[in-house]
Amino acid sequence: MKLDLEQHLPPMPAPVPVIPSAKDTNVMKSKLTQYLPSLSALGPVIALLAAGIFFAFQSDRFLSGQNFSLILQQVMVVGVIAIGQTLIILTAGIDLSCGMAMALGSVVITKFAVDLGMDPHLAVMSGMLACVLIGYINGALVTSVKLPPFIVTLGTMNIAFAVTQLYSHAQTITDVPQSMLFFGNTFLLGQTSFTYGTVLMLGLYVLTWLFLRDTAPGRHIYAVGNNPEAARLTGIATNKVLIGVYMIAGLFYGIAALLSVARMGVGDPQGGQTDNLDSITAVVLGGTSLFGGRGSIMGTLVGVLIVGVFRNGLTLMGVSSVYQILVTGVLVIAAVATDQLTHKKG
Amino acid sequence: MTANTSGVIFQARGLVKRYGGVTALDGTDFDLRAGEIMAIIGDNGAGKSSLIKALSGAMIPDSGEMSLDGKVVHFKSPIDARKHGIETVYQDLAVAPAMTIAENLFLGRELLRPGFLGKFLRVIDKKRMLSEAVGHMQDLKIGIRSMKQAVGTLSGGQRQGVAVARSTAFAKHVVILDEPTAALGVKEGNMVLELIRRVRERGLPVILISHNMPHVFEIADRIHIQRLGKRVAVVNPKEISMSDTVAVMTGAKNPEDLPEQAHA
Numbered sequence: 001m002k003l004d005l006e007q008h009l010p011p012m013p014a015p016v017p018v019i020p021s022a023k024d025t026n027v028m029k030s031k032l033t034q035y036l037p038s039l040s041a042l043g044p045v046i047a048l049l050a051a052g053i054f055f056a057f058q059s060d061r062f063l064s065g066q067n068f069s070l071i072l073q074q075v076m077v078v079g080v081i082a083i084g085q086t087l088i089i090l091t092a093g094i095d096l097s098c099g100m101a102m103a104l105g106s107v108v109i110t111k112f113a114v115d116l117g118m119d120p121h122l123a124v125m126s127g128m129l130a131c132v133l134i135g136y137i138n139g140a141l142v143t144s145v146k147l148p149p150f151i152v153t154l155g156t157m158n159i160a161f162a163v164t165q166l167y168s169h170a171q172t173i174t175d176v177p178q179s180m181l182f183f184g185n186t187f188l189l190g191q192t193s194f195t196y197g198t199v200l201m202l203g204l205y206v207l208t209w210l211f212l213r214d215t216a217p218g219r220h221i222y223a224v225g226n227n228p229e230a231a232r233l234t235g236i237a238t239n240k241v242l243i244g245v246y247m248i249a250g251l252f253y254g255i256a257a258l259l260s261v262a263r264m265g266v267g268d269p270q271g272g273q274t275d276n277l278d279s280i281t282a283v284v285l286g287g288t289s290l291f292g293g294r295g296s297i298m299g300t301l302v303g304v305l306i307v308g309v310f311r312n313g314l315t316l317m318g319v320s321s322v323y324q325i326l327v328t329g330v331l332v333i334a335a336v337a338t339d340q341l342t343h344k345k346g
Numbered sequence: 347m348t349a350n351t352s353g354v355i356f357q358a359r360g361l362v363k364r365y366g367g368v369t370a371l372d373g374t375d376f377d378l379r380a381g382e383i384m385a386i387i388g389d390n391g392a393g394k395s396s397l398i399k400a401l402s403g404a405m406i407p408d409s410g411e412m413s414l415d416g417k418v419v420h421f422k423s424p425i426d427a428r429k430h431g432i433e434t435v436y437q438d439l440a441v442a443p444a445m446t447i448a449e450n451l452f453l454g455r456e457l458l459r460p461g462f463l464g465k466f467l468r469v470i471d472k473k474r475m476l477s478e479a480v481g482h483m484q485d486l487k488i489g490i491r492s493m494k495q496a497v498g499t500l501s502g503g504q505r506q507g508v509a510v511a512r513s514t515a516f517a518k519h520v521v522i523l524d525e526p527t528a529a530l531g532v533k534e535g536n537m538v539l540e541l542i543r544r545v546r547e548r549g550l551p552v553i554l555i556s557h558n559m560p561h562v563f564e565i566a567d568r569i570h571i572q573r574l575g576k577r578v579a580v581v582n583p584k585e586i587s588m589s590d591t592v593a594v595m596t597g598a599k600n601p602e603d604l605p606e607q608a609h610a
Contacts, residue, residue: 216456216468223442223453230440234454235425293444 043338044286044302051306055313062316065192072198075308077102077263078278079201079301080256083208084135084249085279086300090212091225091245092292093142093149097134098253099275100160103268105131105257107164110173110267113180120177128254134160135250139243157276164269173267184262197259204255208297221245226293274325281328282307284335291339307331353379355551356401356432356520361410363396370396371407372575378520383542383552385562385583387595388572395524397572398555402434402522403427414519431518435509437525443498447490448472448479450497451512482515483507486544503534507541514545521545522553527561539565559588568610571595582610 056063081098088095109127112118118126134156141152183197212218223231224241232238260271286303288295307328314324358376362369371393378384388394399405401412403421412419414430421427424434441450457471457478458464464471479493488507490500497508506526513521523542527535535558542565545552556562562569563583571579571594579594579601586608593599601609 214469214472216458216470219445219449219456219470220454222445223449226442226444227440230442231453233424233434233436233440235428236454293442 059316071308076197076201077260079304082279082282084252096153096276097157099272100157101131101134101253102256103272104160104164105254107168131254132250135246139246143239168269281332358412361407382567385554385566386570392572393575432520433513433517434522441497448493451479
């Protein structure tokens with residue numbers, strides 16, 4: 001082969017054929033890799049349906065509108081947190097501080113309103129601001145000090161937890177103004193009552209889906225996660241994208257904090273303790289790669305529902321919550337293993 | 347030596363770059379004429395990549411001057427150089443493999459929808475990006491069926507094709523290619539060489555950095571030989587042998603000993 005080339009020299013060789021289409025390379029392989037994304041998008045849906053069918057046979061209470069509404073209510077807080085987590089994981093990062101940021105947000109929201117007598121709207125905004133601030137600190141440390149996101153958010157997770165405990169004296173905040181509980185209120189859809197919070201959660205998923213799919217900043221998030229060097233060289237301000245993503249994620253944790261207050265009716269300093277692992281599980285189950293740059297927000301919604309369905313179904317079956325934690329652990333390892341195997345091929 | 351400077355559009359004079367005690371560029375010159383393919387060769391440590399970094403804005407020289415179309419330019423970053431119409435294709439294939447060909451072509455320069463949607467919501471115009479991507483790829487005769495294909499599904503040569511198409515689509519003055527055939531097999535390497543010729547046919551001058559002497563001799567109009575941080579000669583590949591070129595590059599032969607017609 002090498003000789004072949006040298007023979008052409010020094011006279012110019014006849015024009016070589018144009019770069020051929022994919023059929024010239026290995027057709028089977030390229031076809032497979034081409035369809036892998038759509039396969040990995042379908043996988044979570046199949047898993048969700050399979051889980052649904054399984055639990056429908058296990059418990060006759062599972063398949064009802066009211067139980068479906070309950071599942072949505074149970075996942076709405078972690079569901080909104082998982083939106084932020086998805087954005088961060090798409091940039092090849094990870095956020096362990098999300099649950100603690102949410103808890104801090106809910107304490108700030110309720111304490112500002114109850115103890116300081118602040119206008120509920122202002123109190124809500126303050127709580128969200130606190131979450132955005134944690135996001136900013138995460139983003140700044142990841143970009144300017146170049147620390148791994150895992151370590152940064154492990155640190156801020158503990159800091160947020162400690163601040164929450166110190167500020168609330170580890171006391172639940174009660175007597176929350178009614179207007180703050182709006183998203184916990186229900187409305188009737190046919191025979192079934194749904195909370196406004198679940199509608200908000202679904203709306204946020206649709207908005208994020210459009211943002212990621214159709215806007216330049218949304219595509220830049222994928223580019224930064226997929227190949228940060230390429231993104232930088234094409235002129236994308238990668239550090240701004242990263243800090244922005246951590247801050248937007250913080251905003252979602254703030255919204256989750258409001259939903260948590262609405263759902264529980266109190267400000268709970270002990271909340272959010274399992275939300276980091278649950279949200280990461282949901283994101284990975286939804287087919288988003290921990291290596292960044294691949295995945296979808298609607299996958300995360302399916303992942304959230306898978307976690308919710310498992311929790312709900314196992315509870316209906318009378319399985320102890322310890323086993324539910326065990327199942328979540330198995331699920332996350334299975335999902336990450338699938339991620340590893342699929343992307344080695346790609 | 348004095349180079350013929352007629353038709354020069356991109357020029358550098360006396361570029362110096364020191365890294366601590368190491369002198370990477372020791373007052374090097376560079377000339378690129380309109381519409382030519384200029385290869386830069388040099389041994390490791392000759393300052394080849396430092397020169398390219400200076401020309402592409404990836405590094406700021408300590409002293410010296412660069413001019414583009416007769417106007418003095420100072421590049422502070424690759425983005426700065428790009429604003430002046432100089433596009434660089436980097437060796438490590440600066441593409442996002444999980445994204446589509448169309449998205450890669452417009453990465454960082456997405457076409458936005460007209461009106462409110464584009465201006466305030468920064469909504470991208472996928473249809474226009476797709477059709478323009480088809481146009482750019484056809485211009486360079488790169489036969490890829492779907493612009494919606496992820497770049498990760500392409501072969502090495504096809505990926506390089508995407509990277510080159512991106513640079514030529516936006517370059518107004520110069521395309522710089524850093525080792526474009528290094529990671530490719532013989533067949534794909536030849537395809538990329540053909541692609542570089544098409545870029546020249548479109549009137550864009552090309553700066554090509556390569557270790558592959560047969561490729562350099564096959565495609566370059568002139569060869570810039572870099573040695574010990576300086577330009578030691580610019581030769582005409584049609585009038586000089588490969589072994590003489592390598593001898594000058596390694597210092598085994600004095601460029602003054604070359605025949606008159608070998609210089610370009």
